[in-house]
Amino acid sequence: MIKPKWIKSDKEHFPKGEWFVEFFTKGEFHSHQIKKFINSYKTEFQTATLVETYSFGKFLIIDRETQSSELDEFIYHESLVIPAILVSRTIPKTFAILGGGEGATAREILNYKPTQKLVMADIDHNILKFARKYLSSWHQGSFENEKMILLAQDAKKFIENTKLKFDIIYSDLPSPIEEGPAYQLYTLEFYKNLKQKLTKNGIFALQAGPAHILQLELHCALYHTLKSVFKNVISYTSYIPSYDMPWSYIIASDSQIKPSLRKVKMHLKNFKKEFKYINPYQFESFFSIPKYMKDKIEKNVKIITSDKPIFFSTSRY
Numbered sequence: 001m002i003k004p005k006w007i008k009s010d011k012e013h014f015p016k017g018e019w020f021v022e023f024f025t026k027g028e029f030h031s032h033q034i035k036k037f038i039n040s041y042k043t044e045f046q047t048a049t050l051v052e053t054y055s056f057g058k059f060l061i062i063d064r065e066t067q068s069s070e071l072d073e074f075i076y077h078e079s080l081v082i083p084a085i086l087v088s089r090t091i092p093k094t095f096a097i098l099g100g101g102e103g104a105t106a107r108e109i110l111n112y113k114p115t116q117k118l119v120m121a122d123i124d125h126n127i128l129k130f131a132r133k134y135l136s137s138w139h140q141g142s143f144e145n146e147k148m149i150l151l152a153q154d155a156k157k158f159i160e161n162t163k164l165k166f167d168i169i170y171s172d173l174p175s176p177i178e179e180g181p182a183y184q185l186y187t188l189e190f191y192k193n194l195k196q197k198l199t200k201n202g203i204f205a206l207q208a209g210p211a212h213i214l215q216l217e218l219h220c221a222l223y224h225t226l227k228s229v230f231k232n233v234i235s236y237t238s239y240i241p242s243y244d245m246p247w248s249y250i251i252a253s254d255s256q257i258k259p260s261l262r263k264v265k266m267h268l269k270n271f272k273k274e275f276k277y278i279n280p281y282q283f284e285s286f287f288s289i290p291k292y293m294k295d296k297i298e299k300n301v302k303i304i305t306s307d308k309p310i311f312f313s314t315s316r317y
Contacts, residue, residue, distance in 0.1 A: 020051065020059070022066055025214050030244040032059060032066075039134060045124045045181060046174065050134055056242045060102065060135070062174055069242040070137055073104055076207075078277045079238040079249055081108035084168050084205035086264050086283060087257045092167035092203070093117070098155035098185060099173040101127035103139025109170075110145050113270045118148050119164065123181060125152035156185050165199050171206035176218075178311045186222065188305045191229045191252075201255040204230070209312060211237040211246035213292060218312045219248045220300035226252040228303060235297065236287045238277070259284050 018034040032053045040049040049061040057070035068076055085092060095109050097120040109118055122128055128150065132143055143150060151158060155173070176183030184190065194204060204226070209218035219235065227233045230252040237246040251257050264280045278286070304310045 020053075020061060022064070024210075024212060024245065028214075032056065032242075039130070041126055041130060043124055043126045046127070048127060048130060050130075058135075058137070059242070063177065063180070065175065066243055067174075068102060068104070068138070072241050073102070073138055074276045075238055075240055076247065077104040077108050078275055079236075079247070080170060080172060080205065080207055081105055082275065082278050083236065083249070083259075083283075083286065084170070084203045084251050085112060086267050086278075086280065087251060087259050088168070088201070088203060088263070088267070089255055090167070090201050091267070091270070094164070094166045094168075094199070095119070096158075096164075096166045096169045096197075097121070098159070098169065098171045099182075100170070102131050102135050103142045104135075105170060105172045106142040106145070106148060107138070107140050110142055110147060111272050112267075113272060115147055118145075119151065119158075119162075119166075120148065121151040121153045121155040121158035123152070123154045128152060154181065156181075156190065159190070159194050159197055162197060165197055166202060167199050168203045168205060169194060169198060171204070173207070175209065175312045176310060183309045183311060184306070186225075186304055187309060188225050188228060188303055191226060195229055195254075198253075201253070203251060203253045203255070203257065205249065205251045208235070208248040208250045210243075211248040211289075211293060215245075215312075216293060216296045217300065217302075218310060219250075219293075220297050221302040221304050221310050222250060223297050224301050225304045226250060230254055232257050234287055235289050235293070237289060237293075259287055 019031045021029050021031045023029045034051050035054050036052040038050040046063050051059050053059045059069045060067040091114050093114050093116040095118045097105050100120050101122045173182045176186045208222045231254045233252045235250055237248050239246045264283050268280055
């Protein structure tokens with residue numbers, strides 16, 4: 001049994017039982033009480049553990065960090081997928097996902113009726129097998145959808161080698177940790193290459209790390225790295241209860257990406273199911289980030305390159 005940051009407690013003022021503990025900073029952590037251990041595996045790429053928690057139901061932990069929970073994963077996945085579609089000047093039809101092993105990012109894209117082709121490249125075939133078996137409430141059959149092309153392949157090599165171009169590319173990759181392969185997909189060089197795989201009005205959307213007031217370094221660096229590649233870059237956040245913090249995202253494009261009610265109405269009729277989190281009629285305010293975050297972005301202008309990568313992991317504390 002793999003137990004990432006597992007503790008037992010029998011102290012008088014702390015509930016008994018097993019707990020998953022995730023450290024945010026040296027003086028701060030969040031913990032989840034474990035109801036039942038379900039399964040785990042370790043590969044050359046990552047360690048994944050699936051448990052059932054008392055508060056959030058099934059709970060996926062990757063490399064000692066919260067990945068997603070059954071109760072609120074829709075907040076993360078809607079926030080990643082839907083805004084890029086709603087700001088698009090055209091009707092996007094071709095999509096790619098870098099990472100996305102749970103299948104929930106694919107689920108949200110396949111909820112969009114104009115989708116004609118979706119290619120998903122995840123380096124770890126074990127997480128794909130794991131997700132098919134245990135995460136059905138996440139993927140909801142997306143792996144079997146006829147529009148989906150699933151590749152157990154390094155997303156970096158996929159972008160380097162594919163001859164296809166996409167209307168929207170999503171990066172749903174794990175945090176860039178030093179011992180993992182994902183940090184190479186958070187660099188200026190990679191983003192320049194990725195841009196060549198977008199159509200004329202194409203959009204790149206990515207999860208961009210914590211929006212925690214003490215953990216904005218990764219987001220700021222990603223913003224400025226993408227700003228040096230794309231004409232237009234916009235940040236936004238969503239609060240994820242199981243993360244116990246706001247999470248950040250970025251949309252980048254050479255096309256205008258200013259949100260408007262006109263664009264929202266154009267795309268809204270094309271979704272099969274209603275959103276559970278995004279309110280389309282308050283969508284313009286979705287991109288209003290706090291002033292402290294804007295100030296941090298303006299001050300921290302680091303560019304991430306292959307020679308000077310950035311690493312982030314809560315498990316380092």
